[in-house]
Every structure is written in C-alpha cells, then in structure tokens.
Amino acid sequence: MILYASPLACSGAVLMALHELDLPCDVAFVDIYAQPHIVIDDGTPFADVSPKNAVPALRLDSGALLTEVGVILQYIADLKPGSGLLPQPGGLARYRVMEWLSYVGSDVHKTIGPLFHPQMPAAAKDIHRQNLHRRLSHIDQRLAHQPYLAGDGFTVADAYLFVMIGWEPWFKVDLTPYPNLARFHGHVASRPSFAHLRRTVDPALQRMNLPAFPRAGAVGCGGERRI
Template structure:
C-alpha cells in the first residue's frame, strides 16, 4: 500500500491515521508544485486530479479524497476506534465533522495560499476562518477530542488544518480549547512519527 503525500498538505491527515492504525505502507512524495514524483513520474498519471492524498492498494486500485481515505483506514482496524462503527449515529457524527472540516475550514484556507489573491480577499477568508474556529472551540468545551474522549480520524484532520494558521496568519490564540486540543494531538506518538517522516522526506527531496 502506498500513500502519495506532500509535506504539510492535507495528506498529513491520512499519514497520521496510517501510523495510528499501525498499517504497513510506503509514503511516496508527490510534489504539489511540479506534479512529479522523485523519479520523474507524472503524478497526473496516478491521480488525474493532481493533488494529494492518494492511497494506492496492492491490487492497483486507488482511493482519493482525504475524508474517504481516513475512514477506510479506520475501518481496517476497528479495535483502534479511530472511527465509530458504520451505521451508528456516532459514525454519522464523525462524517459530519469530516465534512465540516473539509468544506468550511480546509477549502477556506485555499485562497490564503494563493499569491494572486488580493489582501482584501485574504482578510475576508481570515475572518470566516476565525468564525469557524470559534465554533470548533465551543464544541471542544469539556472534551479532549471532537467526539469526546476518544481520538478519531477527524481529530487528525482538524490538527492538520490548525497547523496552517501559522503560515497564513490566522489568529486562533484566543481559542483556549482549540489551543489545548492542538497541543494534545501534537503529542501523540503517531502524530510525531508522521511529522518526522514528512520532514525527512522533504529534506531528502531538497537534497
């Protein structure tokens, strides 16, 4: 199994999930700028959408879109409780969070990474993100994670998008519950392992 990723991108979410699940996989660096692999392979031949993540199975099938990938990963190791059982209301709550993060937070960051976006537009996006993070902060009141006390794949995704607030200058310093959440998740061994692996992969690519 292969995970095609780009350091710091949303592919960090399934990267974390794979380490949390303990599933064997190979991480393959796919540049989001050149759309090529280290060996020169055109990434569009692997994922026609051109972006990460892509999860490639041993039989050659490929799955794209982070929220779908992390649920697949979670379902391979139900004992890890990375996602509630399929068909339960709790599972739909997880899907609710994944959809909120991907549509209301993740995509709102996109203009902030676009150098062609005017500063006035970026200011509007930062305001909108502040409102979304305020909502998340309220939901985390009295909870360790989004679903309560159990870490799930939604938490990995939220952690990843929260990391983007630093380079894009989105201020979340007033959201104490969210700040505590980011620190809590960041201390998980699987998260540290994924961050280290991506840092090493990025360094090797630059070398």
C-alpha cells in the first residue's frame, strides 16, 4: 500500500492508525501548498494520482485507489479486526465509532478549516467560531464520562479528532474552555503512534514552503498555524 499524505492534514490520523495497527505502508508526502499540488519526492502533479486532488489517498496493492479519511480509517482497521480500533461489523459499538467518524468529519473538520483561510470574511469566521464552540462543547460533555469518544478504548475516531484539534508548535485549538477535551488530547499525545507521526512528518515539513496562516481568534478557537 501507498498512503498519499500531507503534514498537518487529516491524513495524520491515518498515519497514527497505521502505527497503532503495525501495518506496513509506504508514505508519499504531498505538498498541498504548491500550485498545482505535487508529490514531494518526484514532483508528480497530485491530480494525476487522485482526481479529487486531496489527501489522504490510499493506493491498495491491487492498484485501486481509496479516498476519504473516514473510509480509509475503516478500511485499514478492518485489516486487523482484533485490534480494537474499530469494533466488529454487526454490533452497535461499530456504528458508534462510525457515528463519531462522521461527526468529526462533517461537523468539526469542516468548521475548523475556514477559520484559517486568509480570504474568509470576518463575519463568516464568527459564525464558524460559534459553530465550533458548540460542537467542541458537545464533545467535551461526552468526554466527561469516558476517556475516548466511543467509550473506554482508543479508536480511529479518536485519531481523527486528535489530528483536527492539532498540536504545538503548529496549529492547536485552544482547549482551555474544554477541560475534558484537553485531558483527552493529553492522553492521545502520549501514545507512541503520535510520536511516530511526528517523526514521520517533520522531515517532510522541512521540504515545504508553508504559508503564514491567520490566527483563529477567540470563542473557543485559538492557536498557531493550520491548513
């Protein structure tokens, strides 16, 4: 398998999951700040690899290309069904994890991104900040009763959420208003899979010309830099 990923992007969740599962996979980093987006090692236009021109994309050994972070996370977790990263099909526990994957993807991920777009109008950012605060508050309430999104065990949904709220010195959501989410962040940051993620992406970051991203501002979202 070949994972096409970009440092600081949601594809980091896939890198963490691969390490958690001890699955071998080649990684090809994509510079999503270059126009057109290119594969760093050989300069191939990424649109020639994936018509969506977005990471992550997973090239399977069969040659088929799989896209969308939530789907890729489910696929690789199913390669090791006893791992606990995704419960077995047929039970409600599995659908709870899929429910969280959907919520992080549609409600959290898509709300955070516009806050760091330099051309996004201030009024629109205020709306996104309010929406993000409401969604993070909901997650914080859930984490008051359990260590991870779906219960006592770390799953692929937790990897996705962790990457979305970020880590220093790059973008990191201000978690001060969300003590349970802050505790969750600390738990996940201590996992070996995050250390592996840092070791994997840091060399690629040095090869990219990152733009200066605007700060997110107040109302539950502050931080450094973010795609």
